[in-house]
Amino acid sequence: MDDIAINVEALGKKYHIGGIQKSYYRLTDQLADIVTAPFRRAGNLIRGDARGVAELGETIWALKDISFQIKPGEVVGIIGRNGAGKSTLLKILSGITDPTDGYADIYGRVGSLLEVGTGFHPDLTGRENIYLNGAILGMKKTEIDRKLDEIVAFAEIDKFLDTPVKHYSSGMYVRLAFSVAAHLEPEILLVDEVLAVGDMAFQRKCLGKMDDVAQAGRTVVFVSHNMGLLQALCQRGIFLHQGGVDTDGTITEAVDAYLQTLEQARSHDLSKRTDRKGQGHARLLGAEVVNDSDGSSSILKTGQPARFVFYVDTLLLGMACDFHIYDTIGQPVTSFKSRLRGPKDAYDPSLGLKFVCDIDELLLLPGRYRIDVAIVGDNRLQDFIEAAAVFEVGDGHVGGRPAQHDGKFSVVMSHRWTLPTKL
Amino acid sequence: MDHLKQPIEVAVVPKKDTALTIPSNLPRTRREASKGWAWPKLRELWEYRELLYFFAWRDIKVRYKQTVMGALWAIIQPFFTMVIFSLFFGRLANVPSDGVPYPVFSFTALVPWTFFANALAQASNSLVSNANMIKKIYFPRLALPIATVLAGIIDFAVAFIVLLGIMLFYGLVPTVNIIWLPFFALLALVTSLGVSLWLAVMNVQFRDVRYTVPFLTQAWLFMTPIAYPSSLLPEPWRTLYGLNPMAGVVEGFRWALLGTDTAPGKMIIVSSLVALILLIGGAFYFRRMEESFADVL
Numbered sequence: 242m243d244d245i246a247i248n249v250e251a252l253g254k255k256y257h258i259g260g261i262q263k264s265y266y267r268l269t270d271q272l273a274d275i276v277t278a279p280f281r282r283a284g285n286l287i288r289g290d291a292r293g294v295a296e297l298g299e300t301i302w303a304l305k306d307i308s309f310q311i312k313p314g315e316v317v318g319i320i321g322r323n324g325a326g327k328s329t330l331l332k333i334l335s336g337i338t339d340p341t342d343g344y345a346d347i348y349g350r351v352g353s354l355l356e357v358g359t360g361f362h363p364d365l366t367g368r369e370n371i372y373l374n375g376a377i378l379g380m381k382k383t384e385i386d387r388k389l390d391e392i393v394a395f396a397e398i399d400k401f402l403d404t405p406v407k408h409y410s411s412g413m414y415v416r417l418a419f420s421v422a423a424h425l426e427p428e429i430l431l432v433d434e435v436l437a438v439g440d441m442a443f444q445r446k447c448l449g450k451m452d453d454v455a456q457a458g459r460t461v462v463f464v465s466h467n468m469g470l471l472q473a474l475c476q477r478g479i480f481l482h483q484g485g486v487d488t489d490g491t492i493t494e495a496v497d498a499y500l501q502t503l504e505q506a507r508s509h510d511l512s513k514r515t516d517r518k519g520q521g522h523a524r525l526l527g528a529e530v531v532n533d534s535d536g537s538s539s540i541l542k543t544g545q546p547a548r549f550v551f552y553v554d555t556l557l558l559g560m561a562c563d564f565h566i567y568d569t570i571g572q573p574v575t576s577f578k579s580r581l582r583g584p585k586d587a588y589d590p591s592l593g594l595k596f597v598c599d600i601d602e603l604l605l606l607p608g609r610y611r612i613d614v615a616i617v618g619d620n621r622l623q624d625f626i627e628a629a630a631v632f633e634v635g636d637g638h639v640g641g642r643p644a645q646h647d648g649k650f651s652v653v654m655s656h657r658w659t660l661p662t663k664l
Numbered sequence: 665m666d667h668l669k670q671p672i673e674v675a676v677v678p679k680k681d682t683a684l685t686i687p688s689n690l691p692r693t694r695r696e697a698s699k700g701w702a703w704p705k706l707r708e709l710w711e712y713r714e715l716l717y718f719f720a721w722r723d724i725k726v727r728y729k730q731t732v733m734g735a736l737w738a739i740i741q742p743f744f745t746m747v748i749f750s751l752f753f754g755r756l757a758n759v760p761s762d763g764v765p766y767p768v769f770s771f772t773a774l775v776p777w778t779f780f781a782n783a784l785a786q787a788s789n790s791l792v793s794n795a796n797m798i799k800k801i802y803f804p805r806l807a808l809p810i811a812t813v814l815a816g817i818i819d820f821a822v823a824f825i826v827l828l829g830i831m832l833f834y835g836l837v838p839t840v841n842i843i844w845l846p847f848f849a850l851l852a853l854v855t856s857l858g859v860s861l862w863l864a865v866m867n868v869q870f871r872d873v874r875y876t877v878p879f880l881t882q883a884w885l886f887m888t889p890i891a892y893p894s895s896l897l898p899e900p901w902r903t904l905y906g907l908n909p910m911a912g913v914v915e916g917f918r919w920a921l922l923g924t925d926t927a928p929g930k931m932i933i934v935s936s937l938v939a940l941i942l943l944i945g946g947a948f949y950f951r952r953m954e955e956s957f958a959d960v961l
Contacts, residue, residue: 256959269872332958333695336802339955344696351693351802359800362722364729369722376718377803428690 246348246429246460247311247334253342254304254329303329304340305484311462313348313428316455318471318492319464320499321481322627324516327464330481331355331431334462349428349460352379356433358418363407367398367417370406374421388424395446396420416443423450429460448474466627468496468571500571511629512554518625523560523618526594527552528630530612543607543637543644543653549577549598551629557618562596564614564629566605574610574651580617606653607636607646698955704947709804719811723786724818738819739826742774749774753891762893762924765834772921773890773914775827776852779820780859780910781881787812787860788877791868795961805954806947809864813857820849831921839923848916851932851939855909858942865946865953868960889914893924894931906934909942 304326311317319327332338334345335353360377361370371392375385385392393399396417398409406414432451451474455461465471471478471492478495480488488498512526529550532541541547551562565576577598579586611631616624637644640655709716728734746767753759754766761769787809791798794808831838867873888910894902905911912935918924 336693336695337799338958339697340695341697344694347693347695349690353802356800360794360797362726364726365722369725373718373722376712376715377797377801379712379803382714 244312245310245346246313246315247309247462248346249307249309249334249343250345251343252304252307252330252333252340252345253302254326254333254338255300255302255341257300302484304333304481306343307481307484307486308343309479309486309489311460313460314458315477316461316475317463318475318478318495319462319481320466320468320471320478320495321487322499322502322516323518323625325481326484327481328355328433331433331462331464335431347429350379351429351431352422352425352427353431354422354425354433355431357415357422361406361414361418364405366405367393367402367409370417371421374418375425378422378425379427380425384426392417392420392424395423395450397443412443419443419447423447423454427459429462430454431462433464434466466571467573468500472496472570496571500569511626514626516627519616519622520619521624523553523555523557523616523623525551525614525616525624525626525629526554528564528612528614528626530630530632541603541605541632542635543605544602544639545637547600547603549600549612551596551598551614551616553594553596553616553624556594557623559620560616560618560623562598562614562616564598564612567611567613568651569609569611572651574605602639602655603634603637604639604653604655605634606644606651607634608651609633610651698952700952701948702951704806704951705804709806709810712804712807715803716807716811716814719807720815723812723815727815735819735822738778738822742771742778742823743826745774745778746771749891759892760896762895762918762922764836764918764922764924768830768834768836768922769893769918770891771827771830772918773888775820775823776849776913776917777885777888777890777910778823779816779852780856780913781885782819783813783816783856783860784863784877784881786816787856788863788867788873790860791864791957792871792874792961798961799958805957806950809860809950810857813853813860816856817853827921836922838921841920841923843920844916845920848913848920851909851916851936852913854943855913855935855939858939858944858946861946861950862942865950868953868957884908884910887911893918895924903930903934906931907938909935909939911935912939 303324307326307330319330321327329338331353332355333340334347335351335355337353337355358374360374362373365373368389371389372382372385376382393402396413396419398413398417401409401413406417409417448470451461455474461474463471463475475492478488478490478492479486480495480498482502487502488495510526511528512524517524529552530541531548531550532545549564551564553560553562561578561580563576563578563580566574568574579596579598609631610633611628613625613627614629615622636646639653640657642656644653728737731737733740749770750767754761754770759766790808790812791805797803798805798808828838863873863877887908889896889905894905894911894915897905912932915924916932916935
């Protein structure tokens, strides 16, 4: 048994959705339900829609029949689309929620960084929050005493240690939060998409810290959408797809499998996609990438115009559309935000239910790209779909200079050289 | 969303196979579906006792932030209730007060009562208001309502000192019965904790609880001998009155401090039993429901 850190056996987690388990009932609803339930259940039984008291349907398995083992000292990346069960898995491993089926055995103390800064109180000072947050994460007071200087130095907030955190800038806030969490020293560390905080310099520091943790022989389980990051930090990857283990192998194998399904997921009718986030009051129905000159071909060319069209089902107050472009290995390339206005932006009442983004000169190198789209309205995220569209950029010219496919880089700029020459 | 997707420069570090093996004597934790009723996780709560302390400390620190009166609120609330009761029940309605000046009579009862009422109001919301934490971090959930109730002890202590002041003002000196006071204070704590656990858990599933608590507290106030003495009731009804554990607490406080002859024998036994049943039942109910908190909140 001494070479196992985590043993997951036929793990499953069922969630009730829809009418049965609302986020909460009113007592009156519950009473009405108690009165009507016997009749409904009898009806279901007669129609064959139910077995015993349990009503069939209206449930989803966020995880189904998951089994794997992780050895001590392994650094494992868990990847998958939204709704694939990654977060549910981490929640079960950390004990936040119980599985419905199967079990997970964990050997050693577990620390989880599922969200930095949870449990911070705005009215307390930085120092007070370090102690409070440390205790919530499972640290002893003596342990925090010992590491206080280190935590403060890492977060770079020493001058503001005794200032209430509500006066902190958001950067300081996340730095402190991450710093507390990063000084947790459990045998097993579960990390959920928390690394990308703060500015670039701090991000690099966080990564260094995470790498130290891994190098120190501790078991680390990462969940992230950043494939580059996972490939740098992990040896092994587990790709979850629709609640099951799709690929369990080296991190490269898992990332490849993931990227492949992302492209398969591309469909013109986005309304059928279920792996989305957001409030859902407005939804993205389709995303189109066209070559502006003829409007039909989805083959774009470097240096040529391109048009991105996003179809939505309704319009909300203050509605905006963001999209992010990623390359084939999942590295982010650039993003577009309709909220950030430019002088050439226009409103068109006759446009209907769509957003149109025109690019005069596409500065992407030839290759394959995908876009993630976010729809914002009523000041909240309404819809977010990964890989809403995938497009191909063909060879072209920028500033009259040929642009060619390059496995490594994605962006090209119009430029000119001044060269020395022998007289 | 996009802050998660910012490009990150990654220093690629050479992988080396770490040959470190964790000894097999590491504790094993099994995560599996919980089956029905189980023992409350008291040992785990003990391991996390520092968290209990930090939660209580947070509640105390934050409670009177941004208020003008600050900790004075701990006194204002029972003090003015006492003034109102003295005017309307003491003066106007001439409610008997077991031979003690009415203001002392009612304030002695209001001190433990205020502790109870505040515990209910705050602990019943403790899970819901910390929903974010419950959904993101694992820690013994029991720590939240318990710490909230414990935080009220400071307010209780402040109000208690004022009570001693009022007693002195009226020239009353505590009787030797005062050695029993810690027991009655404990009874108040057990009752508050017991009721709070039930309400906190129910509040997770039924948000109706939030609206019920103020009303419940008000009704309970009048069902407890605070504005009037339980000596108005003949036996055996007085013993039955002990079914309301706060009745036992209140009469116990009066007996211990003021030496009223409502020596709370049988009534206290009934109250103590009810309080214990409430607490133990609450702890089991909590244990049964706690695994669903993260999913329901």
